[in-house]
Amino acid sequence: MEAYGYQEQPPLDHIENLNRYLLIAPSLTLQDPALCRFCIRHPELQPSNIIVSRSSDSTWRVVGLLDWQHAPILPVFLLAGLPERFENFDDPISQSMARPSLPEDSDDLHGSEQSRAKEVHRRRLVHYHYIKNTEEYKEHHHTALLDPMGNLRRRLFCHASDPWEGETLALKDDLIGAMEIWETLTGGGAPCPVVFDAEDVHETMQLDEARRGANETLEACRNIIRFGTEGGGYDTQQAAEGGCVGVGQVGGGTR
Template sequence: MRERHMQFKVSAVQKVIAKHVGHGNVKRIVKHSEGGFNRVLLATMEDGFKAIVKIPYWISVPRTYATASEVATLTFLRSKGFPVPKVYGWSSTTENTVGVEYTIMEHAPGVGTPDEDRDSETYCIGPIADYMFWYGERTKLDLDRGPWSDPRQYLLAIANKEIKWTEKFGKPLECDFPYNTVFPGVNSHRDYLELLKKYLAIAPYLLPKDTGDILNRPTLRHPDLTPSNVFVCPDTFDVTCIIDWQHTVVTPLRLAAGYPRLFENPSSEPPTGLDPPKYPDGYDTMSLKDKAQVDELIRRQSPFYLYRVFNGGLNKVHLKAPQDPLILARQHLVDCAGRQWSGNLMTLRGAVMRIRAIWSHIPWKDENPECPIEFSEQEIGDQMENEPTWDSLNTLVDYWRDELGGLSEEGWIRTE
């Protein structure tokens, strides 16, 4: 709790709100919510106007950049007509009258699109605001945080930051619960370093060398598009606001593309066409329990179907990227290579092995037709034997998080 204890001057907060919002003095200010990285306050002005104040916790990194990056992202998106909150005022330093960083923004959005384009003068990219480039002791390490002119440099930087951290702070660890009940014993961080080095050997071939490739283009995407971050009008169901853009990053489209959690495919099988979800034959004669299961599946399939239909009409390039048969293996590997050492060798090892197994299908391997990494038959056999059990434990953990009301990895749970 110490990391989330924020001491600030309430009277100073009220003054800066009144200054930036311009609706008289603050009549009432209350805690609105607690997020993973911010405390959110709701201020009501004398005339009834409402505004939001976000105050980042001490654990929110990178300091200064996290606040400044989110403000720049919101301002840029708003200038393009996206329904995001208007920023009234902000400070990315604690050297102010409040004593903490803060962002004052609109409580209810209304977006207009300007005619002129001043992007080149107003916005820039970098250094990266990705939380894992600044988490913990990484903020003190000399890391390559970009910006990068070649997307493949970004792939290398992801693993190099973990190599530097693991070399300095890594130590032998056992897996977290419940994995340690099935896979007991301590794993060496040096084995993790070897896996990261194998990743570095194949990373240059995960994306095309041509920086002009359309699926290589830099893409800005919301980091956590879940129902709690999308607000709609209860009467028209129009999207009125998309919030929580903190730690947004720009990545190549091949890494950014895919289905947000709000629109994920509920089936393990990829779609073969654009057919709408259908009720199965015999639905009318099913039991109430079976009908309820079918209804829930249809409910989850419908957003997935509509997401694909609208992307096909309005965003063909994005829909093209998920059609790449290697996209999931590539994205999973890059995600695993950026994770902190926690005693888990299974996930990264499996991701690296899968790329090696499909090496003949990698389209940009011409410079190196032979895969530059090797695993022994014993290593491959052990992975194939143990990984299904590991995946079953993942499913079990996800099940119990859902049963506990949607418990997040950080331990947050909805009040309702």
């Protein structure tokens, strides 16, 4: 990583942060038994993993999900969240949960501008309907989604439990965040058992800013050349004529 001067990072730093996480983990659990109930959740809800069938009246019905091998079994408050392909939290319309609509002048737009407007609208719709349906059909999941501290709890857990790949900044950054809002995060009581000095916090924030900038640049390049994190993107042109097919094959589109 450029921010580290391309130097190898020792695992001891990550081990130290894991030990810090273990110190605060008991204080991160919730008191609501419903939100501590263990559930299973599909980790990769994407078109190619959803099997649908078209009935005689041409309506589609989900009949199966593939690739459960990495499905986690965790308390609801740690599983809550939107699938990566559905979330759109960076968009202010999605944040407000206002019902999305196309711009009034969308029919007058041409070429890439109209395509862009439709894609923005699609992302907003998916985000909106996922949360609205969660509210209607999965009350406890929706309650966990509304927890303002939920994202930090889940990030801490994920960064501590994911396999180490030579980088520990994300976990340390969230540990610092937990320290700074400890009373809000835990409801008060015992003081935070993890303490970082001001100089360490400043250095970590600088590294994190550099990391975020590098990630944004990489993501922008991927979007320009339509290249995914696991390989090149391509357009599928197969249309479903009946029977059971993968959603990713219905009507074509980029996968």
